[in-house]
Amino acid sequence: MNAVVAITKHGVEIARRLGEQMSDVHVYYTNKFAKGDEEEKGIHLFSGNVRLLVPSLFTSYRGLIFIVSLGAVVRMIAPHVKDKKTDPAVVVIDDKGEHVISVLSGHLGGANELTRRIAHLLQAHPVITTASDVQKTIAVDLFGRSFGWVWESDEKLTPVSAAVVNEQHVAIVQESGEQNWWQYDTPLPANIRVYPTIGAALAAKPAAALVVTHRLLTKEEEAILQNGVLYRPKVIVLGIGCNRGTSAEEIETVIRETLTELQFSIKSVKALCTIDLKKDEAGLLEVAQKYGWEFVYYTAEQLNRVPIEQPSETVFRYTGAYGVSEPAAKLYSGSQLALVKKKLGNVTISVAVIEKEG
Template structure:
C-alpha cells in the first residue's frame, strides 16, 4: 500500500470526480473501470480493473485505511456486508453520489476515521458531508474516540456501547478526570448539563449517574471498578514520565521488569507512560532504546548541565564523578514532565535507578 486511501469509480462522472479528488487529496490511490481509460493511467499511477468492483473490494479492505467509493449507497452496503469484521479493524468507507453532491460516512465513522475523512473529502469536492453518528450530530462526546487526538487510549472497551447510549440519550453521566489534558471538549458550546465533570472519584461518589467516563493513570481499586466501571469506560492519558539511569549494557529484560514492578507498586498503569527521560550519555543505550521501541515510548535526553539546573534533595557525588550530573533519573523526570515533585523520587534496583513523575497539565 503506497497510500492510506483508495478511491474507486465505476461511472463516467465518477471517473471525472475521482481523478479530480486524487489531484487535490494527498494519499489517495485511484481505481476505475478500464472502459473509461484515457491512456495516461500508467503514467499517473492509476489502476484499471475489469468486471465488477465487488471483485477488488476484499483486497482493498485489507490494504487501505479508508475506501472512497463513487458508487450508490445501496450497492455499497450489499457489497461490503460479507467483508465486515469488527469496527476496531474495518476500514473507513465513504460513498459519493454520481453528481458529487453528497459524501456519506458509511462504515467505521469513529475508530476508522470515516467521519473526519468524510468532512475532508467533502471540503475538497465542494460537497455536503453526511454524517449520521449520534454524538457527531448532537455535538457531544464520542465515547469510542474520546481523547484519541490527545493520545489517550481506551483501557476498558466492553461498556462502550451502553455508555455511548447514555451520553447521546442525555442520561446522567459522570466524567471523572484525575489527570490528562483538559482540552478534550471540541465544540464551541458548553459541556451538556447531563455530563458532570469531577476531578476525583471521591467527588463523584454521591452523584447518581447512569454511566461514567473515567480518565486516570491509576490502577483502580476493586471498589472503584465496581462503582464506576459497571457501566463505564476507562481512558489512559499519557501522563507519566519515567526518569531512568542505568549501567552500560543493562538488558531490556531487567529494565522492563523493574519498570512494570515499580508502576505496580505505585498503582499506576503502564499504558499511561508517555516517555522515558535520561542523560544524553544514554541516548544510544541499547536496552533503553529497545524498551522504548517495545512500548512506543520516546527517549528524551538531557545534558549534565541541564540536569544540574534541578535542585535535588539528595545529590550524588558518585554520579557526578561519572556523568557530570548530581543525579539522572530524578532531574530528568522533572524536566521532561514539567512537574515540581516526584511520585517516586528515586528507586535503585540492580543496574538501574528509576524515578516517576506525573505530567503537569495546564
C-alpha cells in the same frame, strides 16, 4: 493511505480531482474511461467488475472512498466486515459529487472525519448518522483519542455510549490529562456533568461514567466502572539510569514494580528519558519500543541545569551529570516528581506526572 474507486464517467472525474487534492489517496478506476495519463499520475486502472477489487482494498487501506451507489457498496463490502476496531473507514460519494456519506467505521475507523474532509474539498453535503456527532455530544469511543488516551477496557463502550446519546445522567471525573477535550462551539450537554472526585461522582449515582486518570483505582472506586469507561491519559514520565548492558527484562521489571508501588498504570506512560550516553543502550531502546513510548535523552549539560534533591558525585564521575533519572524526568515533564529516585539492581528510576494541560 486511502483509496478512491470510480466506475462511471462522472465518478472518474471526481476521483481524479480527489487524487490531486489529497496527498494520502490512491486513485482506482475502470480502464473503460482511461485518459492516457494514468501511469504518469500513478493512477491504477482495473478491468472487469469492481467487486473483484474490494477484497484486496479492504485489507490494504485505512479508508475506502467509493463513487458508486450506496446499495452496491453495502453489498460489496458486506462479506468483509468484521469489527469496528479493525475495519477500514468506508465513504460513498454520489455520481454528481453532491453528497458524501459515512458508511462504515465512522468513529474508530475515521469515516466521519474523512467524510467531512472530502465534503469540504468537493463543496458537498456531508451525511453523518452517528448519534453523538448529530447531537454534538461526547463520542465515548473517541474520547481523548487525539491526545493519545487509551481505554483500560472496551467492555462498557456500547452501554456508556447509549447513556450519552439517550441523555441519561453521565458523570465525568478527570484527574490527569489534557483538559481541552470538549471541542464543539456549544456548551457541554446538560446530562453530562463533571465531578471533582470519583467519590463525588458515585454519590450522585449517574447512569454511566467516564473516568480519566493515571491511577489504579481502589476497590471502592471501581464501583464507578459498573457502567463506566476508564481512560488512561499519557502523563507519566520515567527517568531511567542504568549500568551498561542492563537487560530489557531487568529494566522492565523495575518499571513495573515501581509503578505498582505508586499505584500508577503503565498504560499512562508517555516517555522514557535518560542521558545521551545511553541513547544506544539496547535494554532501554527495547523497552521503549515494546510499549511505544517516546525515548528521549539529554546531554549532561542539560541535566546539570535542573535543580535536584539527590545529586551524586559518583554519577558525575561516570557521566558528567550529577544525576540522570531525576533531572531527566523533571526536564521532560516540567513537574515535580512522584518518586524522586529509587535504585534497584542495575537500574535507577524517577517518576513524574505531567500536570493537567489545556
